[in-house]
Every structure is written in C-alpha cells, then in structure tokens.
Amino acid sequence: MKANLSNPVLMKEIKLRFRSPKSFVGILFYLAAMSLFVIGFIYLMTQDGSSGGYLDPGQSYLLFTMLTYIQLVLVLFITPGLTAGAISSEREKQTLNMLLTTSQTSFQIIIGKLLSSIAFLVLMLVSSLPLYSIVFLYGGVSPKQLLQLLFYFLLTTVAIGSLGVMFSTLIRKTIISMIATYGSVLALLAVTGFLSVFFAVLSQGGASPAAHLFAAINPAVLTASLLAPDSGGFLHEVTNLRWPIWLIYLLFYLVVTATSVFVSVKSLRVNMARGK
Secondary structure: OHHHHOOHHHHHHHHHHHOOHHHHHHHHHHHHHHHHHHHHHHHHHHOOHHHOOOOOHHHHHHHHHHHHHHHHHHHHHHHHHHHOOOOHHHHHOOOHHHHHOOOOOHHHHHHHHHHHHHHHHHHHHHHOHHHHHHHHHHOOOOHHHHHHHHHHHHHHHHHHHHHHHHHHHHOOOHHHHHHHHHHHHHHHHHHHHHHHHHHHHHOOOOOOHHHHHHHHOOHHHHHHHHHOHHHHHHHHHHHOOOOOHHHHHHHHHHHHHHHHHHHHHHHHHHHHHHHO
C-alpha cells in the first residue's frame, strides 16, 4: 500500500527545489517586500491627522484588499513560470526517456511534476499569513474571508499549474509552452472580462447567462465578490441572474484541472513515441 502511494518524482523534485538557496532567497525577498509595504502603509495611515494616530477598521480592510490583490497577481503570473517547463524541460535536457523507463506511471509523473512545481508558490502564500495577522489586530476583516480567499487562491494555482503542465506535455519547446500558458491566464483575465461586458451590453438590460458565466470565471471578479459581497450583487443586477459566483468558479476550475491532468497523462508517452 505504501509503495502504491509513494511518488518518487514528487519527492525528488521537492528536494531539488527546496534544497536550492535560490528558493529561500526568493521567499526572503518576497516577504521583505511585503513587510515593507505593510509597514509603510500603516505608517502613512497613522500619520494622517484625521486618523488620530491609529488605524481604523476601514483602513485595515483597505490594507487587506491590497494584500489580497498582490497575492492574486502572484498566483496568476508566477504559476505559469513554475509549471510551463515541467515536462518540456525534461525533453530538452533529454532526460524524459529515462524518466519514462522507470516503474512510475504517467499519472504519477504528471502529478509529481504538478505538485512539486506549485509547492513553492503555496509556500509563499502560506508564509505571508503572519502579515495578514497584522490586519486582524485592527479589525475590519473576518477569518472566514481569509480562509475563503486562500482556498480559491489554492484552487486557481492548481488549475493554472495543470494548464502549464498540459502545455508543457503537448509542446516540445519550453518557451512556447510558457507563452501558451501565459496566454491562457490572459484569456481568463482580460478576454472573459471583455466578453462579460460585451454580452451584458448585448442583452440590453435583459437576463444574460453568457455575461454572468464569463464574469464568474474571472479570478478578479471572484476576488472582488469575496472581498465585498456588494460587488457580487452588482453583477446580479447587471445580468439579472442570481447564480452563485463562487460555485460557478469552483466547478469551472475543477473541470479545467481534471481535463488538463487527463490530457497530460494521455499525451505524455504518445508524444515521446512521435518524437523518436
């Protein structure tokens, strides 16, 4: 049973990644930059004469919002760089053939590469939790909001990471795979936002399922709906639909993750056979 659950690919990749000094230096600089941002924000807000030298819940909530969107940018633009070369880099180094001759199944290889690639980003997200704890000292934010945001950030990270691994499996060149993954992220942000507005205008005030669906799968819209429930109500007013944004987002990205992993597993050894 233990042998079936073990994943040597995952263990090897995690050891190589986390034993590198670059990983810890990267986390150090990230936390240092975030800490300077938080301290600078608190200093500027408390220097305002109208605040009386303290941070009120409204300002604390503003700090929480800014930290959340920084984390969202981190997820959307670092995840492709960590995952888009998972398989293609092995192919370019001519080590994929050796990996495929082991007793590891295609599923174990894909999952090992995916989890090891996003593990570093997950560590960065978790390591920033003490900065969020500063926000709780001043009120304005509930722990439920933080847990919801972390859950959906993790879901988004896994989904985008699975897209990166899929493109890395299908495309032989890492740079092209990275471009395709970043293009997918751009589509999830900009294209879905544009299509949502387009269909909302096209409906001329009537019910617009397409506008609601495209907005619901946009990471920025979901984050706004979790931070401020009123923004979700605004979307309901525009599209005249009451479908829950969080549920649509959850189902869509679970399907994206499952589909990407399935395609990666099915294409891994097929592409190698074609490349011989």
